[in-house]
Amino acid sequence: MNATPLADLSADDLAALLHEQQAAYEELKAKGLSLDLTRGKPSAQQLDLSDRLLQLPSTTRSASGVDVRNYGGLEGLKELREMFAELLWVEPEQLVAGGSSSLTMMRECLVDLVLFGGVDSERPWGQEEKVRFVCPVPGYDRHFTLLESLGIEMLTVPMDDDGPDAEAVAALVADDPTIKGMWVVPTYANPTGAVVTQEVAARLTSMPTAAPDFKIFWDNAYALHHLTEDEAKSADVLTLASAAGHPHRPIMFASTSKITYAGAGVAFLAASTDNVAWYLRHLGNGSIGPDKVNHLRHVEFFGTPQGVRDHMVKHREIIAPKFAEVDRVLTERLGGRGVATWNTPAGGYFVNLDVVPGTASRVVELAREAGVALTPAGSSFPYKQDPDDTNIRLAPTMPPVAEVTGAMEAVATCVLLAAAEKASQGTQDA
Amino acid sequence: MNATPLADLSADDLAALLHEQQAAYEELKAKGLSLDLTRGKPSAQQLDLSDRLLQLPSTTRSASGVDVRNYGGLEGLKELREMFAELLWVEPEQLVAGGSSSLTMMRECLVDLVLFGGVDSERPWGQEEKVRFVCPVPGYDRHFTLLESLGIEMLTVPMDDDGPDAEAVAALVADDPTIKGMWVVPTYANPTGAVVTQEVAARLTSMPTAAPDFKIFWDNAYALHHLTEDEAKSADVLTLASAAGHPHRPIMFASTSKITYAGAGVAFLAASTDNVAWYLRHLGNGSIGPDKVNHLRHVEFFGTPQGVRDHMVKHREIIAPKFAEVDRVLTERLGGRGVATWNTPAGGYFVNLDVVPGTASRVVELAREAGVALTPAGSSFPYKQDPDDTNIRLAPTMPPVAEVTGAMEAVATCVLLAAAEKASQGTQDA
Numbered sequence: 001m002n003a004t005p006l007a008d009l010s011a012d013d014l015a016a017l018l019h020e021q022q023a024a025y026e027e028l029k030a031k032g033l034s035l036d037l038t039r040g041k042p043s044a045q046q047l048d049l050s051d052r053l054l055q056l057p058s059t060t061r062s063a064s065g066v067d068v069r070n071y072g073g074l075e076g077l078k079e080l081r082e083m084f085a086e087l088l089w090v091e092p093e094q095l096v097a098g099g100s101s102s103l104t105m106m107r108e109c110l111v112d113l114v115l116f117g118g119v120d121s122e123r124p125w126g127q128e129e130k131v132r133f134v135c136p137v138p139g140y141d142r143h144f145t146l147l148e149s150l151g152i153e154m155l156t157v158p159m160d161d162d163g164p165d166a167e168a169v170a171a172l173v174a175d176d177p178t179i180k181g182m183w184v185v186p187t188y189a190n191p192t193g194a195v196v197t198q199e200v201a202a203r204l205t206s207m208p209t210a211a212p213d214f215k216i217f218w219d220n221a222y223a224l225h226h227l228t229e230d231e232a233k234s235a236d237v238l239t240l241a242s243a244a245g246h247p248h249r250p251i252m253f254a255s256t257s258k259i260t261y262a263g264a265g266v267a268f269l270a271a272s273t274d275n276v277a278w279y280l281r282h283l284g285n286g287s288i289g290p291d292k293v294n295h296l297r298h299v300e301f302f303g304t305p306q307g308v309r310d311h312m313v314k315h316r317e318i319i320a321p322k323f324a325e326v327d328r329v330l331t332e333r334l335g336g337r338g339v340a341t342w343n344t345p346a347g348g349y350f351v352n353l354d355v356v357p358g359t360a361s362r363v364v365e366l367a368r369e370a371g372v373a374l375t376p377a378g379s380s381f382p383y384k385q386d387p388d389d390t391n392i393r394l395a396p397t398m399p400p401v402a403e404v405t406g407a408m409e410a411v412a413t414c415v416l417l418a419a420a421e422k423a424s425q426g427t428q429d430a
Numbered sequence: 431m432n433a434t435p436l437a438d439l440s441a442d443d444l445a446a447l448l449h450e451q452q453a454a455y456e457e458l459k460a461k462g463l464s465l466d467l468t469r470g471k472p473s474a475q476q477l478d479l480s481d482r483l484l485q486l487p488s489t490t491r492s493a494s495g496v497d498v499r500n501y502g503g504l505e506g507l508k509e510l511r512e513m514f515a516e517l518l519w520v521e522p523e524q525l526v527a528g529g530s531s532s533l534t535m536m537r538e539c540l541v542d543l544v545l546f547g548g549v550d551s552e553r554p555w556g557q558e559e560k561v562r563f564v565c566p567v568p569g570y571d572r573h574f575t576l577l578e579s580l581g582i583e584m585l586t587v588p589m590d591d592d593g594p595d596a597e598a599v600a601a602l603v604a605d606d607p608t609i610k611g612m613w614v615v616p617t618y619a620n621p622t623g624a625v626v627t628q629e630v631a632a633r634l635t636s637m638p639t640a641a642p643d644f645k646i647f648w649d650n651a652y653a654l655h656h657l658t659e660d661e662a663k664s665a666d667v668l669t670l671a672s673a674a675g676h677p678h679r680p681i682m683f684a685s686t687s688k689i690t691y692a693g694a695g696v697a698f699l700a701a702s703t704d705n706v707a708w709y710l711r712h713l714g715n716g717s718i719g720p721d722k723v724n725h726l727r728h729v730e731f732f733g734t735p736q737g738v739r740d741h742m743v744k745h746r747e748i749i750a751p752k753f754a755e756v757d758r759v760l761t762e763r764l765g766g767r768g769v770a771t772w773n774t775p776a777g778g779y780f781v782n783l784d785v786v787p788g789t790a791s792r793v794v795e796l797a798r799e800a801g802v803a804l805t806p807a808g809s810s811f812p813y814k815q816d817p818d819d820t821n822i823r824l825a826p827t828m829p830p831v832a833e834v835t836g837a838m839e840a841v842a843t844c845v846l847l848a849a850a851e852k853a854s855q856g857t858q859d860a
Contacts, residue, residue, distance in 0.1 A: 039501070047490070047499040054723075055485060060477070069477040069691040071469070099529050100721045107716025111541055115556075115580070126545075126556065142718075149715040150545070261499040264723035285579040286537025288572075291530045291721070293484075293694035 003336030033371035040349035068292035077295035102267035134182035136164035138380030154382035163196030166203040181215035193345025201235030206244035333412035339419035359418035366414035433766030463801035470779035498722035507725035532697035564612035566594035568810030584812035593626030596633040611645035623775025631665030636674035763842035769849035789848035796844035
């Protein structure tokens with residue numbers, strides 16, 4: 001294996017490499033692959049882990065005496081809220097159990113802020129001249145699309161290994177009242193895998209903000225989604241915020257979408273009791289209560305909070321080898337080449353791959369033409385604009401391991417080819 | 431049984447009646463009742479009809495090959511949409527199957543109209559000086575609360591036996607562009623039980639409106655909820671509107687909340703394909719798809735559209751006797767007294783009781799003090815204001831028949847007592 005950095009190659013060697021990768025790419029295309037690493041979806045094997053749900057619940061009445069089949073109970077079933085309150089380190093009265101999508105709850109909160117304002121707002125956000133959000137990048141594309149759809153402008157800060165660059169955030173929000181909030185994926189972030197440290201969480205919850213109603217949308221989508229036995233603990237954001245005198249700043253979201261069924265789990269919202277009352281008041285104008293049958297189904301399925309943790313170990317056993325395979329292929333094929341860096345996440349659903357600046361779009365295009373679907377380049381940035389055209393999000397959970405291998409071999413070829421193309425252009429230009 | 435109208439009684443006879451009803455009421459209070467006719471909720475016996483759902487679905491893949499456990503399929507499961515398209519007389523591509531609440535879909539549509547405008551809007555409704563809706567009264571309290579929460583003003587028109595007073599509606603909307611929409615519960619309306627005729631539906635879908643984006647929120651909540659063998663057919667509002675050149679005017683809503691489980695059914699939205707695309711585009715910013723497991727659960731449970739109709743017969747067998755009991759007690763106790771009129775609905779969930787003008791609040795108060803909870807007087811009117819204080823909504827489905835009897839006996843006593851009080855005041859005043 002030749003592992004000389006491309007930058008150190010002679011013009012002849014570079015030309016040879018380009019030729020070699022072009023040949024490899026033609027070979028790849030001839031295989032007629034049809035592989036997909038685009039979305040963070042659980043595999044059928046993972047979904048199978050929860051198929052006992054299909055026979056539950058075994059009763060129609062909860063332990064607290066509620067007929068789960070009928071209307072009512074806007075805040076969600078007590079027993080399920082108690083179970084997940086423990087897992088998310090919040091109090092049950094701070095937790096709402098809703099429908100099957102936490103993204104829906106995020107949109108509901110943003111819409112309510114725009115139309116009505118929050119508990120600490122001077123007016124509805126929709127009546128402000130301008131509303132802006134801080135977005136750590138790379139981040140989750142649906143967060144950005146959601147803001148864009150509501151006309152909320154986006155400012156970026158770097159997502160570091162310990163979370164968002166808190167000093168950069170603090171500097172932005174200190175004097176600018178148009179900055180009304182920020183996104184944080186605190187645990188095994190999408191897509192970098194970073195875990196927000198206590199220190200960063202403390203800084204974000206305590207920093208002075210010019211906007212009195214600054215909100216942290218704390219999307220704890222991967223709170224329990226460990227890939228190693230060294231399990232990261234999410235910072236206790238509600239307590240930190242409360243201690244810092246900003247109890248209404250964070251709104252936490254979570255779900256069982258990647259614990260039980262991606263499309264038929266239960267979503268959660270956690271916040272100060274005032275925020276919860278605010279959320280439920282608006283929710284109640286369009287709902288007589290969530291699907292409590294599905295709530296009870298989940299209570300029976302897990303039994304206890306520990307039951308959830310035990311269940312997550314089974315997921316880890318299925319998907320950790322896929323992440324290992326991504327790392328193995330990238331290391332073998334690209335190690336030492338100076339054409340890419342990537343992370344080895346300890347949890348979550350993604351590998352963050354940074355290729356030679358200016359080539360990410362080309363890599364995705366090459367992969368597509370070879371039958372490997374990747375998330376479009378730029379997706380992890382607001383307005384889909386990666387300023388360096390360097391970032392690619394890999395989602396290896398859905399395909400079987402053998403397909404992950406094939407897809408990653410293809411990705412490696414495309415990364416190398418794009419890098420060689422780019423380096424050769426540089427040579428020609430010079 | 432004395433059935434002389436109160437207005438025809440001599441002063442002495444009226445005093446005797448008042449005394450008699452006061453004694454009856456004291457007796458009633460002494461019973462220590464605790465009965466509830468407030469909400470249109472199915473009874474446990476009705477919910478039991480669907481308990482086979484708890485063992486379904488038997489597979490995780492739909493006939494069309496979709497793994498229902500995973501993300502995706504924003505428009506809902508094909509097989510379920512096909513089944514209910516037939517029942518609602520729409521095309522499958524005009525129908526979206528969503529979560530468990532049609533009220534949620536109504537709020538989503540209104541929010542999207544306010545924030546973004548509809549397919550035929552000149553601007554978002556939120557940017558209009560004023561937005562108003564026509565509300566047939568009496569009507570559904572949650573419809574009115576929803577409008578009020580969004581700052582949409584309400585104008586009332588009478589709800590007649592053949593539907594909303596279409597001429598009154600047409601006169602209002604012809605020249606006033608601030609009137610952007612109206613509510614209609616077309617089949618067995620809440621609370622009057624009226625069924626919108628083809629003629630009224632044709633008038634409402636074809637009338638000229640000053641607002642180019644006038645919307646009919648066609649809440650077909652009781653489309654299949656017959657109380658007799660003479661089953662009303664809902665007007666085909668989408669076809670009528672399309673034929674009249676206003677294809678985007680109606681948005682239909684329906685659900686299985688009162689077919690399977692009130693809190694865990696499936697809700698539907700039907701509209702022109704442009705409207706459906708509009709709805710899904712906004713929905714997609716906050717959703718990766720509905721609970722398709724519950725969709726497949728319903729497909730398997732019913733089997734065919736006829737399976738749904740057959741299932742509704744079982745509901746009828748349970749609740750028709752309760753409606754008959756309401757009518758029996760009211761007839762026996764109040765017939766000929768000139769103190770109340772009420773309907774005998776052929777479907778739906780409510781009986782509409784009109785008492786002596788000026789006494790509805792008093793009746794509800796008397797009933798409450800005697801342990802019988804009724805929907806607050808005025809609830810069926812915008813801003814909870816019944817101008818005549820005459821209307822009371824009775825919801826007899828939830829309690830067992832014996833409790834319906836007890837509650838209605840109590841209601842009858844309260845109606846008579848309030849009427850006698852009022853008549854006596856009149857005598858004293860004169």
